[in-house]
Amino acid sequence: MGRVGVLLLNLGGPEQLEDVRPFLFNLFADPEIIRLPVPWLQKPLAWLISNSRAKQSQQNYSQIGGGSPLRRITEQQATALQQSLEAAGQPADIYIGMRYWYPFTEEAIARIKRDRIEELVVLPLYPQYSISTSGSSFRLLQKLWKEDPSLESIRYTVIPSWYARPGYVKAMAELIAQELDQLPDPSKGHVFFSAHGVPVSYVEENGDPYQREIEHCVDLIMQALGRSNQHTLAYQSRVGPVEWLQPYTEDAIEELAEQGVNDLVVVPISFVSEHIETLQEIDMEYREIAEEAGIETFRRVPALNTHPGFIDDMAKMVMESLESPRRLFSDVVEPDKQVKIYPQERSAWGLTPVAEVWNGRLAMVGFLALMVELISGHGPLHLVGLL
Ligand SMILES: C=CC1=C(C)c2cc3[nH]c(cc4nc(cc5[nH]c(cc1n2)c(C)c5CCC(=O)O)C(CCC(=O)O)=C4C)c(C)c3C=C
Numbered sequence: 001m002g003r004v005g006v007l008l009l010n011l012g013g014p015e016q017l018e019d020v021r022p023f024l025f026n027l028f029a030d031p032e033i034i035r036l037p038v039p040w041l042q043k044p045l046a047w048l049i050s051n052s053r054a055k056q057s058q059q060n061y062s063q064i065g066g067g068s069p070l071r072r073i074t075e076q077q078a079t080a081l082q083q084s085l086e087a088a089g090q091p092a093d094i095y096i097g098m099r100y101w102y103p104f105t106e107e108a109i110a111r112i113k114r115d116r117i118e119e120l121v122v123l124p125l126y127p128q129y130s131i132s133t134s135g136s137s138f139r140l141l142q143k144l145w146k147e148d149p150s151l152e153s154i155r156y157t158v159i160p161s162w163y164a165r166p167g168y169v170k171a172m173a174e175l176i177a178q179e180l181d182q183l184p185d186p187s188k189g190h191v192f193f194s195a196h197g198v199p200v201s202y203v204e205e206n207g208d209p210y211q212r213e214i215e216h217c218v219d220l221i222m223q224a225l226g227r228s229n230q231h232t233l234a235y236q237s238r239v240g241p242v243e244w245l246q247p248y249t250e251d252a253i254e255e256l257a258e259q260g261v262n263d264l265v266v267v268p269i270s271f272v273s274e275h276i277e278t279l280q281e282i283d284m285e286y287r288e289i290a291e292e293a294g295i296e297t298f299r300r301v302p303a304l305n306t307h308p309g310f311i312d313d314m315a316k317m318v319m320e321s322l323e324s325p326r327r328l329f330s331d332v333v334e335p336d337k338q339v340k341i342y343p344q345e346r347s348a349w350g351l352t353p354v355a356e357v358w359n360g361r362l363a364m365v366g367f368l369a370l371m372v373e374l375i376s377g378h379g380p381l382h383l384v385g386l387l
């Protein structure tokens, strides 16, 4: 086998407060996050939303030390994976390609070329597939491959999602058990899975397998846990005024409190590193909501980070995928129904009111109204929700 590389894909996060605005711009300029029918509106809209959201977002990041720990933790995961592969007799170079911040995916590909990697495993650090996460990174890679014919010489294979890996499921169950066992009565702890949400339109109109994979993942973890505790799945981190997957985490917490639940063990389920949505949103915002609603104990299961059982299972997965038939970006298909997950005519209508307004051929009016709203601080549009 030629020289082996593993490309870890992740979202990326601002490392300092000055990074927040350009990071948000990159995020909202991604058509997999907000899809507009006319490409030229994408950047102005990304500019508007990133500017108006930056302050709130900076406040959140300043509560967790002024930046995201994502790069540091992803680097630790890369080192641990490299060591685990080495110990298993499969030396490999590990690269990190972030979607919206440094080290960008483009930089990783430049290094992979420079190092003359011959066999490449493309491994997203999202256990479940979503169009908005792994899908966005795969689409970017596909574009880079089209633009640079010299990349053709790299034999690559893609792992679309891996939430059913036994080592991952077992590690999650272990971490949950550890938190439950800290409760006065472990059997009364309510296991509360909080997944990052996506707009409903992703799942219903675009066939995003995300919700199904999340639900299946929760079932597998509960089976591995093998206890009779009650559990709930809810979705967090909604952005903007459109409908996202339900129930929303804050509503579900309040409902459980009303039903008399006293002890919550919250499990972040869609991400394997600590990040702003565990450290700030769950640990601070949702904790406060829970306490106000009358929940007595609120414990959060730590993210896997470099959990050895998890890392060793990732190494195993890399080795298995090197032995398996290749999967190209173009044939990353929906696992169950074998439906392409990138339908040609995919739209995400309803993602922003601006897009809806455009849909009604009133884009300019909407756009101008938005400007007025931004400049004046308030206005007629319900876009306020996004800002
Ligand atoms: C599997 C995980 C994730 C999904 C699905 C996802 C979809 C998604 N996210 C946004 C908007 C934002 N996401 C932001 C940060 C962020 N998102 C994820 C993961 C998923 N996103 C992570 C891990 C992070 C944090 C990285 C870090 O800095 O620690 C942000 C910025 C933060 C903020 O201002 O709240 C936004 C905005 C959308 C619109 C979306 C689906 C369409």
Ligand SMILES: [Fe+2]
Residues within 6 Å of the ligand: 196
């Ligand atoms: Fe996100």
Ligand SMILES: [Fe+2]
Residues within 6 Å of the ligand: 237, 277
């Ligand atoms: Fe988010």
